[in-house]
Amino acid sequence: MRADDTHLRDLMRAAQSGDGRAYGSLLTEAAPIIRRAVAGRWRGPDAEDIVQEVLLSVHGVRHTYDPARPFVPWLLAIVQYRVADAARRHARRAARETSECGFAHGLPEVAAPVAEEGPGDPQLLARALADLPEGQRRAVQLLKLEERSLKEAAAATGMSVGALKVAVHRGIKALRAKLTGREGEE
Amino acid sequence: MRTEDLIARLVAQAAPVRVLPPPSARLLLWFALALPAVAVVTLAMGLRQDLALRLGEPVFLLRLGASLATAVAAALAGLALGVPGRRRAWALAPLLPLALWLLSLGRQCLLEIRGEAAAELLTGPHLHCLPDIAVMMGLPTIAMAIMVLRGAGLRRRLELALGGLAAAALSNAALSLAHPVDAGLLVLLLQGGVVAVLALGMGRDASLTESR
Missing domain, CATH: 1.10.10.10 (Winged helix-like DNA-binding domain superfamily/Winged helix DNA-binding domain)
Structure with missing residues (x-):
C-alpha cells in the first residue's frame, strides 16, 4: 500500500502541475480504490454514482492535496464525506416518498392521490x-x-x-x- | 455516464492548480496580514494609560496569553479542517486556551459581583468603541474567511466558526492593550453574530466539486 501511495502521490503531484496523462493514470488507478472504499461504507443503490461524485470532488479540490503527505488518506476522507452526502440524500428522498401499499395487505381502498396540478x-x-x-x-x-x-x-x-x-x-x-x-x- | 467517460472528461480539464500550502504556512500568512491591521487600529486608538501597570498583573498576562493562544489554535484548526485527511481532533485544539480565557472572564465577573474588583466587565458595553472594535476585527475576519473558502469545505461551518474565533481572540488581545476595560465579552458576542451570518451565507458543507 505504501509503494502504491508513493506512486499515486507522484501522479497527483504531476496532475497538479497540469500533466493530463498523469492525471488520467491517477484517476484510473484511484477509481478501484474508491470503488472498494464506497462498497465498504455504502449498502444503498447507485454506488457507482458515488464513485463518480468522488472523482468529481477529487477534481474540484485537487489543489488541497499536499504532495508531502500520503495520498490515500486524503482520497478516503473525500470518499467518507461523499458517502455521508449520499446517505443524507437517500434519507431525504426516502422521507419524501410515500410508502408503497404492500399487496400482502390487499389493494388500497382509496385511489392514489392526484397531483395538485392534475394528472x-x-x-x-x-x-x-x-x-x-x-x-x-x-x-x-x-x-x-x-x-x-x-x-x-x-x-x-x-x-x-x-x-x-x-x-x-x-x-x-x-x-x-x-x-x-x-x-x-x- | 460511464466512469471511464467521466475520467476522460476530467482529464480534458486538467489545468495546473495553485496548491494550498500546509495549514502552518497559511497560519503565518494570516498573522502576517492580520497583525499589522490590528496593530494599526490599536495604535490609532492609543495604548491604555495603565498598560505598564496591567502588564505586571499575572491575571492580565494570563488573559492576554490565553487570548493569543486561542487565536493561534483556532486559526490552525480552522485551516487544517479544510484539508481532506486531516484529523477531526484539530477542532479540539482551541478548547484549552479558550477555556482559560473564558475562566479568567468568569473570575473577573465574579469578583466584580462581590465588589472585590473595580467594575470592568459588568459596566455595560462601551458602545462608542464598537466602530473601533468592528474595524479591528474586520480584516482578520475577512482574511480568514477567504482562506477558509480556499479549503475543501468538508466541515465549512465549523471551519468558519473556528476562523471567526481566531479573529475575535486576536482582536481581543490587541484591544486589551488599548481599551481601558476588558471588551472580551463584547468582542465574542459581536463576532458570534458575524460568524453566524458568514456560516449562513457561505457555510454549506462539502462544496467539494466547485472548481477553483
Missing part, C-alpha cells in the same frame, strides 16, 4: 419537451426528470452551473406556457 398528459409533456431548444431540454431532463444535482448535470453536459440554472428556468417557463396554452384551447 396531466404525459404525451403532451413529451412533445412539449421535445420542442424545447437542446440546452433547455437537456437541463430539464437531467435536473428535473432524472433529479441529478447541478454539478452532475454540469459534468454531463459541459455547461456551467449558472448556464444550467438559466436553461432549466427558461425550459420550465416555456413548458408551462406551452402546456397551459394548449389546455386553454381544449
Whole structure:
C-alpha cells in the first residue's frame, strides 16, 4: 500500500502541475480504490454514482492535496464525506416518498392521490419537451426528470452551473406556457 | 455516464492548480496580514494609560496569553479542517486556551459581583468603541474567511466558526492593550453574530466539486 501511495502521490503531484496523462493514470488507478472504499461504507443503490461524485470532488479540490503527505488518506476522507452526502440524500428522498401499499395487505381502498396540478398528459409533456431548444431540454431532463444535482448535470453536459440554472428556468417557463396554452384551447 | 467517460472528461480539464500550502504556512500568512491591521487600529486608538501597570498583573498576562493562544489554535484548526485527511481532533485544539480565557472572564465577573474588583466587565458595553472594535476585527475576519473558502469545505461551518474565533481572540488581545476595560465579552458576542451570518451565507458543507 505504501509503494502504491508513493506512486499515486507522484501522479497527483504531476496532475497538479497540469500533466493530463498523469492525471488520467491517477484517476484510473484511484477509481478501484474508491470503488472498494464506497462498497465498504455504502449498502444503498447507485454506488457507482458515488464513485463518480468522488472523482468529481477529487477534481474540484485537487489543489488541497499536499504532495508531502500520503495520498490515500486524503482520497478516503473525500470518499467518507461523499458517502455521508449520499446517505443524507437517500434519507431525504426516502422521507419524501410515500410508502408503497404492500399487496400482502390487499389493494388500497382509496385511489392514489392526484397531483395538485392534475394528472396531466404525459404525451403532451413529451412533445412539449421535445420542442424545447437542446440546452433547455437537456437541463430539464437531467435536473428535473432524472433529479441529478447541478454539478452532475454540469459534468454531463459541459455547461456551467449558472448556464444550467438559466436553461432549466427558461425550459420550465416555456413548458408551462406551452402546456397551459394548449389546455386553454381544449 | 460511464466512469471511464467521466475520467476522460476530467482529464480534458486538467489545468495546473495553485496548491494550498500546509495549514502552518497559511497560519503565518494570516498573522502576517492580520497583525499589522490590528496593530494599526490599536495604535490609532492609543495604548491604555495603565498598560505598564496591567502588564505586571499575572491575571492580565494570563488573559492576554490565553487570548493569543486561542487565536493561534483556532486559526490552525480552522485551516487544517479544510484539508481532506486531516484529523477531526484539530477542532479540539482551541478548547484549552479558550477555556482559560473564558475562566479568567468568569473570575473577573465574579469578583466584580462581590465588589472585590473595580467594575470592568459588568459596566455595560462601551458602545462608542464598537466602530473601533468592528474595524479591528474586520480584516482578520475577512482574511480568514477567504482562506477558509480556499479549503475543501468538508466541515465549512465549523471551519468558519473556528476562523471567526481566531479573529475575535486576536482582536481581543490587541484591544486589551488599548481599551481601558476588558471588551472580551463584547468582542465574542459581536463576532458570534458575524460568524453566524458568514456560516449562513457561505457555510454549506462539502462544496467539494466547485472548481477553483
